[in-house]
Amino acid sequence: MRVSMTLSLPREPSSVTRARHVLTTLLSLTDVAEDSRGHLAVLISEACANAVLHGDPDSTVDITIVIDDAVCLLEVGNRGSIPNGGGLDAELPAPLTVGGRGLPLIAALADTAVFVAGPPDHVLLRITKHLANARAAPIG
Template identity: 85%
Template sequence: MRVSMTLSLPRQPSSVTRARQVLTTLLSLTDAAEDSRNHLAVLITEACANAVLHGDVDSVVDITIVIDDGVCLLEVGNRGSTPTDAALDAALPAPLTVGGRGLPLIAALADSAAFVAGPPDRVLLRITKHLMEVRTPPSR
C-alpha cells in the first residue's frame, strides 16, 4: 500500500499537533506496529517543532509524508538556513533542561535523517523509518 500527503502549514505551534495528527491518521491505514507509530509521532513532532522555532518569520512549514512498502518518509521544510552545528547524532546535550534535544532524538529514532541540499533559502530535513508490522499470532 502506498499513502502520501503534502501539507503546507502556518509557522505556529499548533501546526506541530496538526502534522502529528495527519501522520497518525495515515499510519492507521497501515499494519505498522505501535512502536513504529510512536517513533514516527516523536520524529514528526521534533522536526516540525524545529521548523516552527527556527524558520523565517513569514515562512510556512512544508511537510511531505510517504508511506510505501514498509517505509515511511518524512520531509519537513521551511524557509531559513540550515544550522551550522546541525549534527544529527544521538548524543543528548547536557544539561537536559535546555533545548537542543530535537536533532539527537531524531537521530536516535530514525533509520536515516539528513538535511538535504536545496535552494539557498530553504531548509529540508528528510527522515526515513522502516515500519515494523504488527505480528498476528499463528493460527492453531
C-alpha cells in the same frame, strides 16, 4: 499499501500537533506496529517544532509524508538555514530540560535523517524509518 500526503502549515506551534495528527491518521490506515508509530510521532513532532522555532518569520512548514509498505518517508521544510554546529550527530544536551535535543532524538530514532541541499534560503530535512508490521510483530 501506499499512502501519501503533502501539506503546508503556518509557522506556529499548533502546526506541530496538526502534523502529528495527520501522520497518526495516515498510519491508522496501515498495519504499522505501535512502536514504529510512536517513533514516527516523535520524529515528525521534533522536525516540525524545529521548523517552527528556527524558520524565517514569514515561512510555512512544508511537510511530505509517504508510507510505502515497509518504509515511511518524512520531509519537513521551511525557509531558513541549516543549523550550524548542531547537526544530526550532536550529543543530547545535559540536562535534558534544556533545548537542543530535537536533532539528536531524530538521529537516534530514524534509520536515516539528512538535510537535503536546495536553494540557499530553504531547509529540507528528509527522514526515513523502516516500519515493523503489526501482524509480523511477536506476541508477548
